[in-house]
Amino acid sequence: MKENAPAQGVWPPAATPFHADLSVDFERAIAHCKALLAEGAHGLAVLGTTSEANSLDLAERETMLERLVAAGIAAERLLPGTGTPSIGDTVRLTRHATSLGVRGVLLLPPFYYKGVSEDGLFAFVSEVIGRVGRDNLRIYLYNFPQMSGIAWSPALVGHLIKSFPKTIVGLKDSSGDVAYMNRLFESFPGFAVFPSSEALLLSAMKKGAAGCISATANTQVAAIRALYDGWQGAEAERLSRAASAVRLLMQKFPLIAAVKAVLADRAKSPDWARVRPPLDPLSPAERKEVVAELAKIAAEAPA
C-alpha cells in the first residue's frame, strides 16, 4: 500500500461502545474495529457521526486513535474525523492524528456557525492546513449539511482542490443529494468521493466513486465489500439490492441507535445498545422490530 495513496474501498465509520457509566469501552471498540477489518473493511472511518465523535471529549478522541494503533491496527487504515467549530481544537486533533500516521482526516466544517460565506470556510480550512503544517496531511471533506448546517459547495471544493492539490484529496457525502454527488464526479475526476451509503454505491461506482463510508457498514461490512469487489460483475445488481435492503430498513430508525441495537443483538450484549445523551437508544419495541425485519431480509435473500 503506497503511503497516503487516496483511500479506496469500504471504510466503516466504527460505532463507539460505552460502559454503563458512559465511559468509552476501548476494549470493545478495538475488538469491533478488528472484526470489521477481518470481515473485509479496507480501513476504518473512525470518530465520525456514527462513532458519536462529537459526544466524545477531545482527550477521548485522541485516546481512541492511540489505543487502536497500539492494538495493532495500522494507522494508514484509519481515517478519523477531526473537524470542530474552532481552528485551535481542529488543529490539535488533526495534528495528533497526522502524527500517528493516519491515512487522512475527515473534516467537518465549523458546525456551530450558520450562513457563513465560502470565503470564510476557505479561510478556516486554509488556517487549519497551515497550522497543522505537516506534509503528510490528507483531508477528506465531510459533507453532512443536515447535521452540520454547512455544505461544502462544489465551487468551494474546487477552490480548495486547486489551492491545496496534495492535501484536499476526497469528500465523504452524507447529504443523500444525488445531484450534488454527480456534480462532484463530473467536476473533479480522480477526487475520492464516497457516496452517502451502500444504497447509492453501485450507481456511484459507475461514476468513479472511491468506495463506501456508511453507518450501516458496521452491521454488514462483508455484503458491502462483496458489492464493492463485484460492481462490474454479473451479480452486481443482486449484491446492490441485498445491501440496499438492509440500509433502507435501518435508516427508518434513528440510525446510530439502530446500528448499535443490531450490534447488541448479535453480540448478545445489551451494553452495545448504549448511546451518549442527547441521543436515545431504540425503544424495546423498535429494537425488536429492526432485528425481526433484518432477519426477514436475510431469509428472503440468502447470501
Add this chain to the structure above:
Amino acid sequence: MKENAPAQGVWPPAATPFHADLSVDFERAIAHCKALLAEGAHGLAVLGTTSEANSLDLAERETMLERLVAAGIAAERLLPGTGTPSIGDTVRLTRHATSLGVRGVLLLPPFYYKGVSEDGLFAFVSEVIGRVGRDNLRIYLYNFPQMSGIAWSPALVGHLIKSFPKTIVGLKDSSGDVAYMNRLFESFPGFAVFPSSEALLLSAMKKGAAGCISATANTQVAAIRALYDGWQGAEAERLSRAASAVRLLMQKFPLIAAVKAVLADRAKSPDWARVRPPLDPLSPAERKEVVAELAKIAAEAPA
C-alpha cells in the same frame, strides 16, 4: 450582592479581540470588559456567541476566565458560556468556571445533533449537573435555535426547573420569538429570562424579564443600562426607542462583525475588527455604512 443570587441587569456578551496572528488579545479583552463594567454593565456574559466562544479552543476559554479574574474582575460578575456537544468537554468547562466562582454558566444544547428528543436533552443536562457535582453551579439555558439547531422548549425548561430547582435558574433567549419568550414569563415566574436584545427589553421588563444580554451591548451599554434603570419612568419609551434604533441598524449587518467594526472605529484600531474564520469581517463599504448610520442615529437622538 448575595452569593449566587440570580443574575439581573445588563450583562454584555463581551466581544473577543484577536491579534494579527488570530491569537486572543487578552490585554485588550480585559480592558474592554473593564470598560463595559465602568460604563454600567452589571456583569459580563463572556464566551457566548458574540465572543466567538465556539471559535476558541477549550484551553483559550479557560484562560480567558482566569485572566479576567486575575485582572480584578469579580467572578460573580461573570456568566460564561460552557456548552459544547459533548458531556465531557461541557463538564470540563463548567467545572472550571464554577471553581472560579462565576455567577453561573450559559448552557448551549449539544449543538452538533439535530432532531434530538426532549428526553435526550434532559439526560444531557442531567449528566452535566451530576458530573460537575458542585453545589454552587447555576445554569442559564441558552436558546439560539437558529445557530444551535436545538431549542429549549418550554416543556423541557419546566421539566429541568422542577428536577433541578436550585441549579436551573434562568434562560437567555436569542431566538427573537416573542411568543416563546412570553410563554416562559407566564409559565415560570421568578425564572431569570433575558430577551433577545435591547429592542425587546422594555416590553420584556413589563413581563418580568431579568435584564439584557445582547451583542450590541458591546457598543451601547450605557444606553441599555439607562433603559434598564428607567423602564418604569417617564423616559422609558424614549430610552427604548434610542437603544432599539442602534440595535435594529446593526442587526442588518452580520452582527458580530458589525459589533467589532464599531469597536474598531471607536478605538481607532483596525485590529478590533478582526474575526476568526469562518466568520468574515465587514467589507470596507459596510464598515463605513454602519459607522455613518450610527452617527446619524446619535445626531437625531442625543442622549
